[in-house]
Amino acid sequence: xxxxxxxxxxxxxxxxxxxxxxxxxxxxxxxxxxxxxxxxxxxxxxxxxxxxxxxxxxxxxxxxxxxxxxxxxxxxxxxxxxxxxxxxxxxxxxxxxxxxxxxxxxxxxxxxxxxxxxxxxxxxxxxxxxxxxxxxxxxxxxxxxxxxxxxxxxxxxxxxxxxxxxxxxxxxxxxxxxxxxxxxxxxxxxxxxxxxxxxxxxxxxxxxxxxxxxxxxxxxxxxxxxxxxxxxxxxxxxxxxxxxxxxxxxxxxxxxxxxxxxxxxxxxxxxxxxxxxxxxxxxxxxxxxxxxxxxxxxxxxxxxxxx
Amino acid sequence: xxxxxxxxxxxxxxxxxxxxxxxxxxxxxxxxxxxxxxxxxxxxxxxxxxxxxxxxxxxxxxxxxxxxxxxxxxxxxxxxxxxxxxxxxxxxxxxxxxxxxxxxxxxxxxxxxxxxxxxxxxxxxxxxxxxxxxxxxxxxxxxxxxxxxxxxxxxxxxxxxxxxxxxxxxxxxxxxxxxxxxxxxxxxxxxxxxxxxxxxxxxxxxxxxxxxxxxxxxxxxxxxxxxxxxxxxxxxxxxxxxxxxxxxxxxxxxxxxxxxxxxxxxxxxxxxxxxxxxxxxxxxxxxxxxxxxxxxxxxxxxxxxxxxxxxxxxxxxxxxxxxxxxxxxxxxxxxxxxxxxxxxxxxxxxxxxxxxxxxxxxxxxxxxxxxxxxxxxxxxxxxxxxxxxxxxxxxxxxxxxxxxxxxxxxxxxxxxxxxxxxxxxxxxxxxxx
Numbered sequence: 234x235x236x237x238x239x240x241x242x243x244x245x246x247x248x249x250x251x252x253x254x255x256x257x258x259x260x261x262x263x264x265x266x267x268x269x270x271x272x273x274x275x276x277x278x279x280x281x282x283x284x285x286x287x288x289x290x291x292x293x294x295x296x297x298x299x300x301x302x303x304x305x306x307x308x309x310x311x312x313x314x315x316x317x318x319x320x321x322x323x324x325x326x327x328x329x330x331x332x333x334x335x336x337x338x339x340x341x342x343x344x345x346x347x348x349x350x351x352x353x354x355x356x357x358x359x360x361x362x363x364x365x366x367x368x369x370x371x372x373x374x375x376x377x378x379x380x381x382x383x384x385x386x387x388x389x390x391x392x393x394x395x396x397x398x399x400x401x402x403x404x405x406x407x408x409x410x411x412x413x414x415x416x417x418x419x420x421x422x423x424x425x426x427x428x429x430x431x432x433x434x435x436x437x438x439x440x441x442x443x444x445x446x447x448x449x450x451x452x453x454x455x456x457x458x459x460x461x462x463x464x465x466x467x468x469x470x471x472x473x474x475x476x477x478x479x480x481x482x483x484x485x486x487x488x489x490x491x492x493x494x495x496x497x498x499x500x501x502x503x504x505x506x507x508x509x510x511x512x513x514x515x516x517x518x519x520x521x522x523x524x525x526x527x528x529x530x531x532x533x534x535x536x537x538x539x540x
Numbered sequence: 541x542x543x544x545x546x547x548x549x550x551x552x553x554x555x556x557x558x559x560x561x562x563x564x565x566x567x568x569x570x571x572x573x574x575x576x577x578x579x580x581x582x583x584x585x586x587x588x589x590x591x592x593x594x595x596x597x598x599x600x601x602x603x604x605x606x607x608x609x610x611x612x613x614x615x616x617x618x619x620x621x622x623x624x625x626x627x628x629x630x631x632x633x634x635x636x637x638x639x640x641x642x643x644x645x646x647x648x649x650x651x652x653x654x655x656x657x658x659x660x661x662x663x664x665x666x667x668x669x670x671x672x673x674x675x676x677x678x679x680x681x682x683x684x685x686x687x688x689x690x691x692x693x694x695x696x697x698x699x700x701x702x703x704x705x706x707x708x709x710x711x712x713x714x715x716x717x718x719x720x721x722x723x724x725x726x727x728x729x730x731x732x733x734x735x736x737x738x739x740x741x742x743x744x745x746x747x748x749x750x751x752x753x754x755x756x757x758x759x760x761x762x763x764x765x766x767x768x769x770x771x772x773x774x775x776x777x778x779x780x781x782x783x784x785x786x787x788x789x790x791x792x793x794x795x796x797x798x799x800x801x802x803x804x805x806x807x808x809x810x811x812x813x814x815x816x817x818x819x820x821x822x823x824x825x826x827x828x829x830x831x832x833x834x835x836x837x838x839x840x841x842x843x844x845x846x847x848x849x850x851x852x853x854x855x856x857x858x859x860x861x862x863x864x865x866x867x868x869x870x871x872x873x874x875x876x877x878x879x880x881x882x883x884x885x886x887x888x889x890x891x892x893x894x895x896x897x898x899x900x901x902x903x904x905x906x907x908x909x910x911x912x913x914x915x916x917x918x919x920x921x922x923x924x925x926x927x928x929x930x931x932x933x934x935x936x937x938x939x940x941x942x943x944x945x946x947x948x949x950x951x952x953x954x955x956x957x958x959x960x961x962x963x964x965x966x967x968x969x970x971x972x973x
Contacts, residue, residue: 285933286629286650300970305963371791371799372808393794394739396953480740483793484949499626500742501940502650502933503971 277515279508286502297509307510310481310488314514316400317489318468321407325464326457328408329415334445336416337423347420354413362477365406369393369478393479396486403487406474411467415460422456423449462525466518490514572664577868583614585872586628587642588621588855591694591817591892598888602881609875612868622742625650625936632860639863640872645939646679646924646931648688648858655687656859656866658873662686665877670899675922677896679854679931687858689873690896692889694853695918696747698838699818701831704732704810713838717755720841721783727810728787734811735788735803737795738949740942743853744797748813749944750851752777754923755843760938760968761929767968769947770961776844778948778957785952793953805831813840815853816891819911839914839921848921856896894918934971943967 246252280297284290301307336347353361368375369392377389392402426449434444472491475481481488481496488496490510498507585603590596603614617638619627624643631637632651641647648655662680666672672680676690698713705713708726724734736748753759758773785792789809792799800812805822812818822832839848857876859869875881879899886895887905891912895903896919906916926935938944947964951957 286626288629288633288651288933304967306967369794370802371794372789372803372806388790391791391794394791395793399794479794480796482739482949484946484953484955497941500622501937502625502629503937 276508277512279505280512281509282505284504284508286499286504290505293505297506298513300506301509301513306485306488307493309485310490310493310510311513313400313487314469314489314491314517317404317407317471317487318465321404321411321468322461322465324404324408325411325415325468326461329412330419330457332412332416333419333423336420347417350416351413353410354417358410358473359477361410362406362474365402365409365474366478369402369406393487394483396483399479399483399487403475403478406478407468407471410474411464414467415464418460419453419456422453422460426452458525462522465521465525469514469518469521572668572874573660573870575867575871575874577610577612577871578865581612581865581868583612583640583863583865583868583872584638585614585616585640585642586624586631586638587616587618588624588644589618591815592820592889594887595885595889595892598885599876602876602885603872605881606872606875610868610871612865612872614872631862635860635862637862638860639865639869640857640859642691642855642857643688645854646926646936648680648856649682649931650933650936652682652687654861656861656863656869657685657687658689658859658870659684659686661870661874662689665689665874666897668899669877669879669882669897670901672896673898673919673922675852675924676854676856676919678924680856682931688856689858689877690854690856692855692886692893692895693918693922694743694815694855694892695894695915696744696813696815696840696850696852697914697918698811698813698840699804700734700811700836700838701732701834702836703834704730705836708732713836715841717780717841717843721780721787724784724787724811732810733787733789734784735792735795735800735809736784736812737797737800738785738793738945738952739795739799740945741795741797741799744800744812744814745795745942745945746939747851747853749948750923750925751813751840751849752781752948753944754849754851754927755840755845756780757843757845759928760926760935760944761972763928765929765934765972767965767972769965769968773844774961775957778951778960780843781948782952793949807831816912816915820890835911837911837914839917848917849923850918850921851925852894852918852922854922854924891915929972937971938968941967941971 246256279290281292281294282290283293283296332350336343336350340346367373371391371394372389374389374392376392377386380386381389391398393399430448430452431444434448439447470491471489472495475487475489475492476495479487481492485493490513494507494510494514496507497503497510501507587599590599600616603616606612607614621644624641625647627637628641628643628647629650631641632654635654662672663686672690676693680686680688680690700713704727705723708723708730710723710726714720714723727733737745738748739745753774756773756777758771758777759768762768789803800809801814801818801821803809804812804814804818805828816837819832819835819837822828822835825832840850842848857873859866859873863869876885877897882895882897882900883903886893886900886903889905891905891909892915894915894917895901901916906912924931924935925939926932929935943964946967947960950963951960
């Protein structure tokens with residue numbers, strides 16, 4: 234060690250354990266700094282400037298945020314984002330878990346079904362969004378058409394034209410797309426639960442609900458925490474689906490923070506304000522991450538107890 | 541920055557030769573400036589993806605001929621029309637990328653100081669071709685200087701089913717907005733309704749919203765850039781929009797640019813406003829021969845303002861200051877605007893592009909098919925965005941943020957006129973502050 238030191242920093246770098254470690258980490262560090270830290274930092278900085286596309290801005294402090302705090306459209310987009318994330322995540326979780334439990338049973342053609350389940354997730358979002366665009370079209374919707382043929386309605390359903398219809402329509406499309414991720418991940422989790430536990434409980438006379446509640450769910454919690462964190466993050470930052478289906482319409486009823494940020498920043502040219510909307514998403518995303526990592530992974534919760 | 545050296549060969553032999561090559565009309569204008577491309581010059585043009593194959597073919601053929609005549613290679617980059625704006629803005633400010641851009645609306649006013657003034661050329665071309673229309677000119681002139689060459693307006697006009705209009709009891713298309721409302725009511729009564737997009741349709745939605753406002757003599761801002769949307773005229777426009785909306789097919793709040801085309805071609809709506817592409821979609825499809833036969837077009841009705849005013853879609857050509865070959869770029873523009881070539885291009889675009897120069901109004905394309913006639917009026921009825929204020933980032937931002945589209949959409953879907961106006965005024969104020 235002492236001899237290496239005498240050889241200068243270069244020798245230390247190449248010959249000592251720590252030095253080599255540094256060198257090996259360097260590519261990853263450079264990658265992270267260039268493609269993650271720098272853009273994120275730049276985005277945060279832009280949020281505090283009045284930068285327009287192709288025009289450098291000056292630091293204006295919290296002005297963007299002050300303006301946004303009085304902007305009806307912004308608050309509507311915040312509401313929409315939360316509503317969208319909450320309803321879609323709950324539905325994805327419930328349906329995904331249900332699907333995972335079914336697929337975990339011994340079904341005929343089990344592998345076939347498991348593969349089919351993945352399809353919605355494999356199709357590129359834009360393609361499935363385009364398909365949903367037709368499904369929800371105000372004149373040519375297949376749903377309206379079938380219901381009209383059956384004589385259940387007289388006029389096509391205004392899926393994307395009426396604010397609440399539009400919100401639930403985009404949520405339906407998002408849920409359809411997001412279920413496979415939740416289902417397959419939870420299925421993987423279910424398969425790590427030892428059968429012996431269930432068998433022992435069954436011998437002790439536990440009902441299947443008790444076994445689910447006391448064995449499956451607690452053991453699955455760590456997986457659920459990770460899966461739902463990702464699911465919430467994906468949903469919260471969703472963009473493509475909205476952009477293809479409604480562009481945030483009707484009258485901004487489906488504008489999410491991500492789509493509003495894009496509309497203001499790129500076509501609108503107000504980079505600073507768009508960045509401010511994007512930055513406003515960060516606290517919520519952080520909260521979601523912290524909640525799942527520190528909350529859902531608590532021992533006591535995992536063992537089925539309360540605080 | 542590149543130093544611009546223009547060589548004027550007012551009466552020189554080369555000037556005469558060039559002028560005679562330009563045909564009779566240009567020959568009379570001996571004052572036309574001449575540009576000699578720098579040796580080894582190469583040009584890149586950034587343009588929007590063509591909508592019409594014939595337009596692209598004609599433009600590229602003209603461009604190819606330029607290369608053959610001058611040896612200047614011209615590369616044409618196409619970007620989808622919504623991506624041209626950010627790309628050009630970045631190119632302007634970074635100072636590299638394409639030498640010229642074919643951009644939309646008020647784009648040149650986003651970076652006027654990054655563009656080479658083309659006043660001399662524009663004046664010469666204008667003089668030689670009957671002058672520029674005011675609207676397209678407004679999109680190109682800043683403080684008396686042309687910062688861009690107005691190219692054309694992508695016209696917007698009412699497309700309707702003749703048989704349905706007759707069935708509704710109208711033998712002639714109404715020319716004023718009051719009569720138009722009656723027609724839409726009658727169409728609605730017959731179960732063959734009209735439909736205009738109230739959703740976030742970049743082109744059609746903005747065209748319709750601006751017509752509603754302007755035909756009622758409303759304006760977003762006044763000459764001093766003060767937001768002036770809160771006015772009696774706007775209230776009148778909103779009241780009119782609300783009445784008209786009642787006659788529409790349900791679901792227009794969700795319509796994006798393509799929906800009205802789709803609904804019209806499927807026979808779901810009998811009247812909408814669109815570019816001439818709607819007609820060609822029907823005409824080129826044998827299955828839709830019946831609809832194509834039945835389509836008629838008309839300029840949008842005249843409202844209380846007393847004349848035809850519309851937004852349309854406008855495009856212009858500008859040269860970036862960062863180009864290494866300004867002379868070649870000038871020569872290119874001059875070449876493309878030369879009468880025969882411009883005429884070939886206009887014909888190729890089959891009425892999609894209404895030229896910004898009055899001299900091309902006699903192009904046979906406008907009379908070859910009565911469907912085309914209203915589209916010939918586009919440059920004439922065109923009014924620049926953000927009227928009556930100046931063009932710039934504010935006017936562009938207000939349109940990109942759908943301020944006007946949202947105002948009417950809110951009002952027709954139940955919000956009070958006052959609420960809708962207040963929201964629009966506030967959002968516009970942000971951009972104009």
